[in-house]
Amino acid sequence: MESRLDRPIADGFNAAHEACDRWARDRGRLAMIVRHPDGSSERWTFADMADASRRLANALQKAGLQRGDRFAALLNQGVDAYICALAAWRSGMVYMPLFVGFGRDALAERLNGGEPAAIVVDHRYRETFETTRKLLTCDPAVYTVTGHKGRGLMAGDRSLWAEIDRHSAEHEMANTSVSDPATLIYTSGTTGAPKGCIQPHGMLLTLIPFVRHTFALQPHDMLFTGASPGWAYGLYTTGFAVMAQGSPRVVYTGDFDPAVWLNIMEEERVTYLAAAPSAYRQLVRTAQRRGLPAQLRGATSAGEPLDAPLVEAWRALGRQSGREVGDIQDGYGQSEGAMALANLAYPDEPVIPGALASTVPGFDVGLVDEDGNEQSEQGIIALRNPRYLGSIGYRNAQEKWDARWRGEWFLTGDVARRDDKGRYWFVGRDDDLIVTSGYNVGPTEVENIVLAQPGVADAAVVAAPDQMRGAVVRAVVVADGTVPQATLTRDIQAAVKERLGRHAYPRIVDFVETLPRTETGKIRRNVLRSTRSEHP
Template sequence: MDRAVTAAPWDWDAHARAAGARSDGTFNAATMRLPEQRAVIWRRADGTATAYSAAQLRRRAGEMAAVLAELGVGRGDRVAGLIGRRPASFCAALATWWLGAVYVPLFTGFGGDGLRVRLADSGPKVVFTDAASRDGLGAVREGLPAFEVIVVGGPAGDGDLALDAVLARPRTAPAIVDTGLHDPSTIMYTSGTTGRPKGCLIPHAAIVSLLPYVRHCLAVGPGDVLFSGADAGWSFGLFTTGLAPMSQGVSRVMYEGPFSTPGWWACVREQGATHVAAAPTAFRQLATGGAELVPAEFTAATSAGEPLDEPTVRWFQEHAGVVVHDSYGLSELGMVTGNLREPPYPPVAPGSMGVALPGFEVALLDERGNPVSGEATGRVAVRDNGFFLSRGYWGRQAEWDARVVDGWFRTEDLARRDEQGRFWYVGRADDMIVTAGYNVGPNEVETALLDHPLVVDAACVGEADPVKGQVVAAHVVLGAPAPDDLLAELRRWVGERIGWHAAPRRVHVRPQLPRTASGKVQRHLLRAGDAGAVGR
């Protein structure tokens, strides 16, 4: 096996030209092609649904661009979007790019410091928001640089502009600004599992960067209908399952409102969505609703954002006849590995994050930064192909440059490569548990625990031990009352499946696990300690 795994040949420049890039390298993402009929299908919280065509989205984006221009927004200025799951989130992005400005998506679940830090760092001139998010925005506004607020889909507060009222007077869309394919279009902040979130600088080429994923992992095309549970405040919702597949003729279903298993499945059935893309946490919740709710329209599924556990894959295979294809990526890189949907790639192995996507070269590095070959475990590194999803960090370029060594972007993630070239997520480098001289990856233990009938959710961290240095500590959410011998039961369960070196020696029972807004477990909070652990 080569020390780096390279996928099938992929002509990035040819795909960029097909997306609309000119021979001189100019391309503005606001000009991307969208499905002519049902570009976005908005399923509201009240159960009603409206489809919007490419012409409708583009007309509204042009009107919003005209309003932004009147407010003095121009090339390089930042415009933020704090908008729930509604088509306006896509229009706000297109309107910003229209002017050569930089869009800053903000997740509506943010409040307090989570919102304040991102606004202070990006310094937007204008913030688009909706009525549901307006109060949260107002609560953090004091002390921040001044910005205009435009409220979409509702009345404005004092000093704000209501978009509907402003657009009562017809406006002519300005000319679309010429931008370079690799010029910044978006500042996408990382979810911030630890430390201050970094603003990834995403260029106008974002939809090109994600084409290998759209073509080979999602495997969707013109006429397909994709249901995505991802919020457009994150790259997976705005780009990966949003504008990138939409640019290939795929209709995108947006589901407004809180998660609901019956609601999601009803929306899939009503809109004829054959493909569901979501985080593994959502698929686990869908499975708990039972097979009787799964609609016949559902024929394909793709997950990302956190490791997909084998029990969830098996449930969908057995009860829905659908193989959930897991994938791996970062806001910095885009999607770089996945379980692909056609030969000669190996078949899906439940729990694997797949193989290198076309156009990407993925390596595993040892502790000294040297590539390892064959079946091995190491830090994931990806060779710069000129089309990473991001090209740097906003205001923190030195941190980006430190992660790129000899043309390889070094991630913080550890993975194992098997004999067929598949990658298996092990954990973050700083999550590795070293116990009695053994390296234990938390994901492998978590997967085993999730297969136990009592365990609904699980995460593992290392805890200090005077004899072993560290021991494996399992934090679990249970679906039934804990038995007296819970620790012994879970130790036996993991020991028989993985090995006794990996069996947890402490167990913490929790009502829920701390996760970021995008679903990632916040292990640093678990490592802070927990009263009531069962251990030995």
């Protein structure tokens, strides 16, 4: 891996150089195609992105931001998020991505935890940020990505692209190392506040083996991804880790529409697709009527385990097209660790739905118990003495980071079993994290909002199976009888949508007399999960 870098790590390592500048020497090398709902498009070379991010780095430094400051971004798909991250990294600042689907409480909690010196906000989410602002204990400067005729620009804001345009492209990159902080991204768990995961510049080095051996992109390949840059999978795995290979990709700035995705893939001659299983299910339904894009040779999935019907439906599409279309290759990883398990390219056997056939080269993966003792068949997925890890700690929560280690083992918190052929089968989240449509939802965050609603006496939140989304959020509520259940259901759903986001609201609200608890008062979530049939 290190032998593929263009300079020794001992001489310094900056993610902006590795993911952009080293490829910008070829002024015509394509990095990114951005497609918009109105049919327009932009083509960005590595040199274009290097130039814009240098200009932005100068603008931020001129405004008083310094090395180590956090630079937050409330941005969706498009070139803006990647230019902002590159600008932060080349300045020695820490980039802080935020998911655009968050409600005001979720945004405020993360911004108050990260305390950014500045934030860039797309005009579509400017009002959302303004309602969040009254909850903040920090006061970041605001850069707005404006809409038509300056839409979204408010008093006191700076226009992001006006700042980029009026500053010089001459900028000296900060001298950083693989272990210096590059990104602060908040992850959700079941207890307490979301944790601020500090990802170093070397985060790229954890992902390059996965991209090389799973995507296996060749010079002629074009990747399409729908993953949001507000999450690590979109920002890094299908974003900067692909750029670090010098490969181009296509993104779409509009809402998910399977027909539009297929049109774009056909028009841009996409050869490789990266998406969540929930997106593939809808793509398959549309492609069954019109077929897959002619150039598509392969696909990858992450965020949820692949199910057998989806894998077989994809294979059937390949047979229908009369050509070779590879299986969807599954991958497993997390923000703190790495993409450590996967169905790699060029396998000896076809994909087994639900199974991860291989350890990604460069990683030593095992199954352990809570004390770090190795288990032969089932246990917590753990990484042994990783040379590079996806994180160097949690912001202001060292004790939580220390709790992830058992000697030489880093515990992911996810449980898997290993069969007699060495394949890994995902069992569940050790901390009850809910994965819905590829998004992580912490039950505690939702529970706090549900419990605050008038009419709720007690509540618990768990996952419920769902054919399209893999899982949905389910709230199990004990009502106090003061509010009609139909009204209470609507109030709960509206409150979670507003405060956390649409991805996190409970699509199912069940009412019970009491919640099952242990002798010490802990909710028995396993009992709750087993008392509801699959959501239609």
